[in-house]
Amino acid sequence: MNSDYILQHADALVKRVSKLIVNEPAARAALRRGVGLAPEDPRMLAAHRVVAPYVPVPTDYDVDRRRAASLWDVHAVERAFYAVAAIMAAQPRSARDQEAEATEEQTGEPQDSEALTEPTPAEESSATKDGKPDRRPNLGVSLAQAVFDKGLNADSTEQRLHLIARQNLDGVHRHLPRLVLYLRSDQVHIDWGILIRDLARWGHTPRHVAREWVQDYHRTLETLTRQAEQKNKNNTTDEEAEAA
Template structure:
């Protein structure tokens, strides 16, 4: 009687790639061309209506979005494409990390990035906190013009931006500003303090209160 060979376990289904991640990968690819990178960079901080040189590269990514929120989504795509194109050379030479955590909320949002900047001495804590609290009160139209300078400061300090997370947060900002701003602030204070695993509330003793 021969030993039976156990059946090979089925591989887990591949996790679908988010549209935002595919878009970011696309922008990285086309930015290999100096001409394309220059065209996309011309849109830094500008409304879509003043980004005529970007349309040929980005319009195909926006055709499926509904009209009601199309403006917010479109501006987010254009903003992130221009920010990627405007990366300093040190950041352009860095290969994007495709091994993102399974959970979307484990990925670095803008609050995490500012927290890293404070922890590394790239920014002062009062400057980072002021920037976050100001953005939490603003519409996306007010946030976009200030992003190029802030992102350049982070990247010049060696902080790696998760562009897909920034893209989705910007696209949803006007609809879910309070939720996103709260997530940014929570992430900032965890990261700036150097802890991502604080003690649960029910573990606090009477002497700690």
């Protein structure tokens, strides 16, 4: 298994769950009960119908290549899929509706595809002005946007990010839902597919993922701040020119 393979399955699950949590209350309730629980917990039984078909498993090729199989903690991969599906279902209704509306605007039709091979709306729309694909945002980027756009306290947000970055697999699943649901209550965008991929990586390279989140938090916040300062500077210059 590699990151692209994980992400392909993750995006497919996100499509499926995004539809279910809007249109099927029973499925939403079954998934929501799983917040903070491991897949083997008996309370997760009803969630398997939705999540299990999308969880990638090692192929015979992976198993034969013992080093490759060891690089991916199969339990961490499975847990990532169930955890994010549960968090998506636990979002406030306003956040769920906002995501559904955004998806319909991007695709021109309601979400109804479950195919693993079709690109997600995030993949389809992620292009810069020069036509090159944007890097999809991880949790660090989302936190920086929340600080800049929503007025979250920068110091406390950074502290919460550092706390999560120090966690082992059990710890990150214990602390993450509250933070993500807090962001979604403010309708801060979360790339669910990327979050699944990163949590899947937490089993074998947690410090790498944590570093990426913290670095991207600071990079994004610095970039947004500079852009705002430059915009204000340009506006001031234009106003002075008009006054003259």
